[in-house]
Amino acid sequence: MKIILALCLSLFSLSSLAVVNGHLYPFDNDVDKKRFEVLAEELRCPKCQNQNLADSNAPVAADLRDKVYELMIEGQSDDEITNYLVARYGDFVRYNPAVQKNTFFLWFGPGVMVFIAIFVIVSISRGGKKSQPLSEEERAKLAELKAARSEKQDP
Amino acid sequence: MKRIFLFVPLILFVVMAAFLGGGIGRENKDVLPSPLIDKPFPQFILQQVEAEKQLTQSDLQGKPMLVNVWATWCPTCKAEHEFLNTLAAQGVRIIGINYKDDDEEAKVWLRDYGNPYEFNISDPKGKLGLELGVYGAPETFFVDGDGIIRAKHVGDLNQRIWDKYKTKFEQLADHSAAPLTDNASEMEVK
Numbered sequence: 001m002k003i004i005l006a007l008c009l010s011l012f013s014l015s016s017l018a019v020v021n022g023h024l025y026p027f028d029n030d031v032d033k034k035r036f037e038v039l040a041e042e043l044r045c046p047k048c049q050n051q052n053l054a055d056s057n058a059p060v061a062a063d064l065r066d067k068v069y070e071l072m073i074e075g076q077s078d079d080e081i082t083n084y085l086v087a088r089y090g091d092f093v094r095y096n097p098a099v100q101k102n103t104f105f106l107w108f109g110p111g112v113m114v115f116i117a118i119f120v121i122v123s124i125s126r127g128g129k130k131s132q133p134l135s136e137e138e139r140a141k142l143a144e145l146k147a148a149r150s151e152k153q154d155p
Numbered sequence: 156m157k158r159i160f161l162f163v164p165l166i167l168f169v170v171m172a173a174f175l176g177g178g179i180g181r182e183n184k185d186v187l188p189s190p191l192i193d194k195p196f197p198q199f200i201l202q203q204v205e206a207e208k209q210l211t212q213s214d215l216q217g218k219p220m221l222v223n224v225w226a227t228w229c230p231t232c233k234a235e236h237e238f239l240n241t242l243a244a245q246g247v248r249i250i251g252i253n254y255k256d257d258d259e260e261a262k263v264w265l266r267d268y269g270n271p272y273e274f275n276i277s278d279p280k281g282k283l284g285l286e287l288g289v290y291g292a293p294e295t296f297f298v299d300g301d302g303i304i305r306a307k308h309v310g311d312l313n314q315r316i317w318d319k320y321k322t323k324f325e326q327l328a329d330h331s332a333a334p335l336t337d338n339a340s341e342m343e344v345k
Contacts, residue, residue, distance in 0.1 A: 046288070060290045063281055063285060067285060088285065088286060089187070120164070127157070
């Protein structure tokens with residue numbers, strides 16, 4: 001009995017166990033374990049849309065977790081696994097959207113906005129400081145107004 | 156002239172508001188666009204529920220069909236079942252995928268509530284479901300005579316939904332009149 005227990009314990013110590021949502025996913029190295037945990041965080045559950053595969057208790061999330069594990073054991077890369085799920089469930093499953101035509105605005109919109117904002121602020125502040133010298137006509141008008149005012153003040 | 160630039164922020168705001176506001180109206184949280192539209196039905200080899208027969212994707216050709224993903228554990232499937240019976244009675248070809256379910260329970264269900272399906276594909280582990288991007292039964296795929304998925308509906312089918320798809324479904328490529336034999340396909344290639 002003790003031998004069996006010791007064997008079991010040694011098995012656990014040899015492998016890296018990922019515990020995701022109460023399920024055990026054994027890996028033979030820590031790198032794959034970490035990859036699995038990151039993927040389960042970055043992939044989205046299609047059923048319960050504000051949760052990732054790691055958080056969700058939905059049966060479909062469990063299926064997808066198992067599939068990710070299966071593909072990872074087969075030796076597929078993170079990109080291959082993500083593409084596998086995107087091909088079936090759509091871009092929706094990515095919490096980290098790819099840079100592509102329809103996400104262009106998402107990725108670069110904010111940068112463009114900031115650029116426009118800086119341009120607007122700079123042009124407004126520059127425009128404000130620039131004081132143009134008065135023209136001949138304006139000077140004459142000013143002198144006239146000043147004269148009229150001093151006349152009023154001391155009659 | 157410079158004053159026109161004062162309106163730039165307002166114009167930007169209006170453009171953004173229209174863009175984002177339009178997005179809010181369009182979003183339907185329950186329905187995800189399927190990447191499988193206009194793609195061939197995924198390959199599979201699975202048993203039929205009602206008989207000892209192996210089925211593959213090539214069984215999903217000929218006459219345009221609805222491929223309906225259902226299960227006995229799914230309450231909405233029960234809700235739409237009567238409507239599927241109605242459609243089948245009108246001559247609409249319906250194929251079932253019994254998704255993550257028990258074959259015996261499925262047979263009892265079909266006996267009790269009627270069987271609108273030409274045949275049922277048994278998918279106890281949900282493998283075909285995963286290939287199809289199924290995330291909640293019932294889901295219905297509109298497949299044309301070439302075995303190409305042309306549309307997908309998530310949720311129950313009813314008269315209102317059917318009215319939306321009916322015309323499109325009737326226009327799908329139909330090869331039921333002349334079943335594809337080797338000769339026929341060769342002729343088409345030439």
